[in-house]
Amino acid sequence: MKILFLEDDDVLLKDLVQALEEAKHSVTTCKSGQAAIYLAGSRDYHVLIFDRMVDGIDGLNALRILRSKGVRTPALFLTAMTGVDDRVDGLEAGADDYLAKPFAVRELLARVMALGRRGQYGEASASLVVGDIEIDRLKRSVTRAGIPVLLQVQEFKLLEYLMLHAGQVVTRSMLLEGVWSYHFDVRTNIVESHMSRLRAKLCANGSPDPIQTLRRIGYRFETGQP
Template sequence: MKLLVVEDDETTGSYIARGLREEGQTVDLVTSGRDALIQATSTTYDVMVVDRMLPEIDGITLVKTLRGAGNKTPVLFLTSLGSVEDRILGLNSGGDDYLVKPFAFGELSARVAALARRPQALEQETILSAGDLSMDLIAREVTRAGQKIDLLPREFALLEHLLRRKGRVQTRTMLLEAIWDISFDPMTNVVETHISRLRAKIDKPFDTELIRTIRGAGYRIDA
């Protein structure tokens, strides 16, 4: 699993991150609501563990903002605010579970695992689109302006990844990890090669370019 832990107390945050990593999870740790918002809108996570009392953007506002933007990543609130009213507020703001400090790490781990197991099938889109480009995930078909486009499996996966994050920059590292399951830079041009091939099929024959290169950052698909 890939997890985001949002905790402004360095001792607590490091303790949680270390424990989850020891269980084999991939963990990103941030200490402010602003940094969490940036991470959550640029990276896909299986579960987020969020403190309520955060600098810059508090946990409730963070989750409400993410839900308003269509982010459905399960959220476990981990906080010292433990009254019934606090729990209700956290769950009504878009949280999926609520754990009060002090806590047992075993319970935290079990709750995270339970959230990750929740079926997401009903929430998954089956048609992705950008402008006149359409991808049918069930039929495994891609069309643009009514014309069918044949893609190789890796090209299909790359396009699906970009469409699911339409309007958001995806770095070379993000693409290597998501499409090729590579967590380090192999010093090859595999990403650039596949982007070029994809452009040749979905952009070059048409008037409008959809795949953008963001210099010094990565790639983004626009409508």
């Protein structure tokens, strides 16, 4: 796979690039957010690996800018900023995964492979349609009955996950892992608050709510017109 690696620690960068190349990946490196924005926006990569704390435009804002430009390459934050709020900020900026330093190189390689597979799956299924709701996964756009619905990055990912599992019950834990890449239950209302905003936007024109709440169980996205 082709990987773009944003990191300004020369020692760490050298070691990780060697490990990635030994795993048969092709790695392009850069040390500033400005360079990452240019490279990711002008060339095709399978995975982005960004450190958050770099000079100039930091990794967090670099990814925000790329997502606003429609770049949807799966992205992993690799950082020493490990607090829950830091993780939430990273995922809200459009990251698909978040790995805290220090870490095992084997885990990084496994996560990179998982993100690469996710990107390939997304390319194979660019459009999703359930009832009168359609999302374009390449353009990250949503319409309902032909009317555009403007969503933030995590709202889009939440809707995408629900539509991929339309007709199925999804639990809070499933959403935390599938949308926010949390493999543990964070003690926040992140799922509930995003679900509320998503529902409001999908129903803004008086359309019925396609998301059913199953008390103490989870949610189900309806497969057809209510």
